[in-house]
Amino acid sequence: MEGLAFSSLGRTQWRTQAEVLAVQGPGRTKPAPLTVVGTERGAVQRTEPRARLNGVVALCATAATLAGQKLRRSWRGRSIARRVKAANVASLEGPKMCIVVYGGTGYIGRAAVLELAARGHKVVVCTRSSSGIGGQQSLQDVQESFTGEGDITVMEADVTDPTALDQLYANLPAVQGAVCCLASRSGGRQDSFDIDYQATVNCIEASRRAGLQQFVLLSAVCVQRPLLAFQEAKLKAEAELCQEGQMAYSIVRPTAFFKSLLGQVKGVKGGAPFVMFGDGTEVRCKPISEEDLASFMADCFWDPAKKNAILPIGGPGPALSFKEQGELLFSLIGEKPNFICVPYGVFDFVQGILDFIAGLIPSQSDLAEYGRIGRYYAEQSMLVLDPATGKYSEELTPSYGRTDLRAFLTDALQEGSKKLESQQLGDQGLGNRLGVE
Numbered sequence: 001m002e003g004l005a006f007s008s009l010g011r012t013q014w015r016t017q018a019e020v021l022a023v024q025g026p027g028r029t030k031p032a033p034l035t036v037v038g039t040e041r042g043a044v045q046r047t048e049p050r051a052r053l054n055g056v057v058a059l060c061a062t063a064a065t066l067a068g069q070k071l072r073r074s075w076r077g078r079s080i081a082r083r084v085k086a087a088n089v090a091s092l093e094g095p096k097m098c099i100v101v102y103g104g105t106g107y108i109g110r111a112a113v114l115e116l117a118a119r120g121h122k123v124v125v126c127t128r129s130s131s132g133i134g135g136q137q138s139l140q141d142v143q144e145s146f147t148g149e150g151d152i153t154v155m156e157a158d159v160t161d162p163t164a165l166d167q168l169y170a171n172l173p174a175v176q177g178a179v180c181c182l183a184s185r186s187g188g189r190q191d192s193f194d195i196d197y198q199a200t201v202n203c204i205e206a207s208r209r210a211g212l213q214q215f216v217l218l219s220a221v222c223v224q225r226p227l228l229a230f231q232e233a234k235l236k237a238e239a240e241l242c243q244e245g246q247m248a249y250s251i252v253r254p255t256a257f258f259k260s261l262l263g264q265v266k267g268v269k270g271g272a273p274f275v276m277f278g279d280g281t282e283v284r285c286k287p288i289s290e291e292d293l294a295s296f297m298a299d300c301f302w303d304p305a306k307k308n309a310i311l312p313i314g315g316p317g318p319a320l321s322f323k324e325q326g327e328l329l330f331s332l333i334g335e336k337p338n339f340i341c342v343p344y345g346v347f348d349f350v351q352g353i354l355d356f357i358a359g360l361i362p363s364q365s366d367l368a369e370y371g372r373i374g375r376y377y378a379e380q381s382m383l384v385l386d387p388a389t390g391k392y393s394e395e396l397t398p399s400y401g402r403t404d405l406r407a408f409l410t411d412a413l414q415e416g417s418k419k420l421e422s423q424q425l426g427d428q429g430l431g432n433r434l435g436v437e
């Protein structure tokens, strides 16, 4: 099965740093003016959590957002590769490169920027003028948010415009690699096609034209069983990246992110029951933190086994069902488990209403897709599918990283911790999608 193809084939030979830096792609000889923002210190605007979900809506939000700590590493003014300590994380080091990150203002993209910079790479964040959740960050805000984190430059370019991307590369003569963490913020059908497919392909093709050596694409493990628009879009983009050529690729397909599993924390802390579908034991995932995933993606540039490969990846520790996630939460806050089990049949009812509204009001056609997204994540595990059985397999889902959900929640639930604030869902939350406060 495609999703299980762990290729050890590396088309790109390892080079010395001098050789790597000597590589110059075509079309990079006529720099065009680009907006590069300053590096003064300042606060980044952040949106407050908007949706206050509880009960079934909160669980739906959790499920839907599967479709959808701040790294404070000291930068000492020189390139020092951070040593990765956990036993199941290979301690990789290699040549320092110049790497462009698309989607560097997102949840995983930002972590990728910080990880690459911490490893001594020169990082260029390609962004739009208003970015972040709710589009509240200016270019200056983004640059300031990376101040003191390493050699990070923020440049503005429109990923929907191939010419703008060519201009970006024309200004970056020594760039060798790219990381793409672009994703539709809403998960709507058209936006998924525009961003998860077309904008991503624009970045892939511009990177090819510019002669980059490697392109690392963030995808999702759920594309193995594609039933949603964004999954189709991602699969098509993956296929474009896999085409024969000089540019090596790494397609990273992670399981659930932490932020997608935290929709009920606030409610449970406030005494609400933990809501789950069925008996809560069938659907499981191996959650991965943004820092661990970013580390795995950064490894792709140094690990020949990760070149020209499709790489499903989960976090450390065993796969967790919804029920186990709830039990963990109750044990950490010191309360007796209190669950509400919602029958899966509720989705038929909800989907019927959403389909009806979408059919009646064309401008609301994405509502039906959001319903399907919610259902998908309530019914499907975020694990690798075993081609022999057609079932999800914990054993076949590789683990990577240092922080499991228990460790994260233990810290995040401490008095005064701000960790949960960096786990916002924005438009990916079902509450936001459906306009529920």
Ligand SMILES: NC(=O)c1ccc[n+]([C@@H]2O[C@H](COP(=O)([O-])OP(=O)(O)OC[C@H]3O[C@@H](n4cnc5c(N)ncnc54)[C@H](OP(=O)(O)O)[C@@H]3O)[C@@H](O)[C@H]2O)c1
Residues within 6 Å of the ligand: 065, 066, 067, 068, 102, 103, 104, 105, 106, 107, 108, 109, 127, 128, 130, 131, 132, 133, 135, 159, 160, 181, 182, 183, 184, 185, 195, 196, 218, 219, 220, 221, 253, 254, 255, 256, 257, 258, 260
């Ligand atoms: N949630 C999960 O549990 C999970 C699990 C596995 C895989 N994944 C996949 O991981 C990927 C990334 O997720 P994430 O949570 O990091 O996403 P995210 O926080 O929503 O970030 C999306 C990034 O894409 C950029 N973007 C979106 N629309 C754009 C546009 N029109 N023009 C320019 N940039 C645009 C955003 O830029 P702005 O800041 O400018 O908006 C942002 O940098 C998704 O593809 C998702 O399917 C998610």
